[in-house]
Amino acid sequence: xxxxxxxxxxxxxxxxxxxxxxxxxxxxxxxxxxxxxxxxxxxxxxxxxxxxxxxxxxxxxxxxxxxxxxxxxxxxxxxxxxxxxxxxxxxxxxxxxxxxxxxxxxxxxxxxxxxxxxxxxxxxxxxxxxxxxxxxxxxxxxxxxxxxxxxxxxxxxxxxxxxxxxxxxxxxxxxxxxxxxxxxxxxxxxxxxxxxxxxxxxxxxxxxxxxxxxxxxxxxxxxxxxxxxxxxxxxxxxxxxxxxxxxxxxxxxxxxxxxxxxxxxxxxxxxxxxxxxxxxxxxxxxxxxxxxxxxxxxxxxxxxxxxxxxxxxxxxxxxxxxxx
Numbered sequence: 001x002x003x004x005x006x007x008x009x010x011x012x013x014x015x016x017x018x019x020x021x022x023x024x025x026x027x028x029x030x031x032x033x034x035x036x037x038x039x040x041x042x043x044x045x046x047x048x049x050x051x052x053x054x055x056x057x058x059x060x061x062x063x064x065x066x067x068x069x070x071x072x073x074x075x076x077x078x079x080x081x082x083x084x085x086x087x088x089x090x091x092x093x094x095x096x097x098x099x100x101x102x103x104x105x106x107x108x109x110x111x112x113x114x115x116x117x118x119x120x121x122x123x124x125x126x127x128x129x130x131x132x133x134x135x136x137x138x139x140x141x142x143x144x145x146x147x148x149x150x151x152x153x154x155x156x157x158x159x160x161x162x163x164x165x166x167x168x169x170x171x172x173x174x175x176x177x178x179x180x181x182x183x184x185x186x187x188x189x190x191x192x193x194x195x196x197x198x199x200x201x202x203x204x205x206x207x208x209x210x211x212x213x214x215x216x217x218x219x220x221x222x223x224x225x226x227x228x229x230x231x232x233x234x235x236x237x238x239x240x241x242x243x244x245x246x247x248x249x250x251x252x253x254x255x256x257x258x259x260x261x262x263x264x265x266x267x268x269x270x271x272x273x274x275x276x277x278x279x280x281x282x283x284x285x286x287x288x289x290x291x292x293x294x295x296x297x298x299x300x301x302x303x304x305x306x307x308x309x310x311x312x313x314x315x316x317x318x319x320x321x322x323x324x
Contacts, residue, residue: 006243009308016248020257020302022270025294027259028068029078029272029319032056032090034264036082037112038152040135044222044276047082055082056264061089063288064262065096071294078319080107080272085121098128105131110159111152122159126166126175133215133319134160136179139202160209169211178213180321186229186238188245188314189216192322215321218242220310222276242309250316253323256302260294270302272319273310279303 013019033055036047068074077097084090084106097104106125113121125132134156141153160177164170169177179199183189196214203209219225221238229235260281261269266288269275280286282301316323 006239006306006309009304009306012243012246013251013304016251018248018251020254020304022260022297022300022302023257024073024298025071025258025260026073027076027078028064028074028294029080029259029261030056030064030093031080031261031263031272031275032061032082032084032087032093034082035086036109037086037115038083038109040224043224044220044273045082046223046276051082054264055087056089056266058089058092060264060266060288061093063266065093065100067288067291067294068097068102069100070292074102074294076103076105078105078107083109083112085112085118086115091124094124094128094130098130103131104128105133108132108134108159109156110134110136111155113159113162114155122162122166122168125163126168129174131176131178132163132168133178133180134163134211136160136199137182137184139199139206157207157209160203160211161207164208164210169209171210177211178215179211180215180217182217182219186219186234186241188241189218189317189322192216192315213321215319216315216317217319217321218310218313218317220273220307220317222273222307239306239309242313243306245313246309247312247314247316247324249324250314250322251312253316253318254308254311255318255320255323256311260297262288268297273307274303274305277305277307279305 034045034047034051035055037049039048094104112118136156163177167173168175181195199214221229229238256271261272261275263275268281268286270281282303285291311317
């Protein structure tokens, strides 16, 4: 079985009488940089401690803020990385979004909260009502350390306890703390709700930790995870699994229909995965310095490729978990 035997994603959509066009934009996802204190095996960004140059500067952040102000439909800004908190302009971006009453999400790897000069980060996030979406691929230390590195689980627990102490994830608190699960290998994630209940029971019983929701996300064959699949001779089989698991209902709810993705240098993409594959948006305006409002991309066609099967397989996958 080879990649050439897998039907083109666009053709598959056509057979289901589906097309991907952008709706009114509600979310901007910002990859603020590839600098990270970790180098996880599943990372589709290829982030790590050596990525010091690929980080958003102040000029780009301010242009982004200008465009958000010019696009009234934007309700949420989802900040990812790398470890977003390591960018020198992270707090400026968050503070400005808070003043604009924009919901802000921080994609936090938890261990960054134990890094030098990050001691005040949890309080900063709480003060600005930032929703924390935290990587936690398992409640088992062995599984987490296997995927993300030795000692990561223990530091993740410490990070969660710091957030809990500030009210994150607590009943009746407006400080939201969601966790992200992704499989340890080339498999589809299990059903989201039962696994969420299992996580809550285990983390509460073992560590006294509370959180709001669990997101189950499919590993997409992009960057570091794709390299790992190729190395192990599993890429073709995994792509076949994703293709065989295509779900038309999940395809109707795909996240890129309401979202635009911005890279650290201001380039514009349909989603974070397209960004990592350098698949710029289908437009002659491919940078935030070329436009006056994100509304210019409403009703535009979304670029697709074989990796899109990852978002439409099984119960679907998005940055907010399953889509059906």
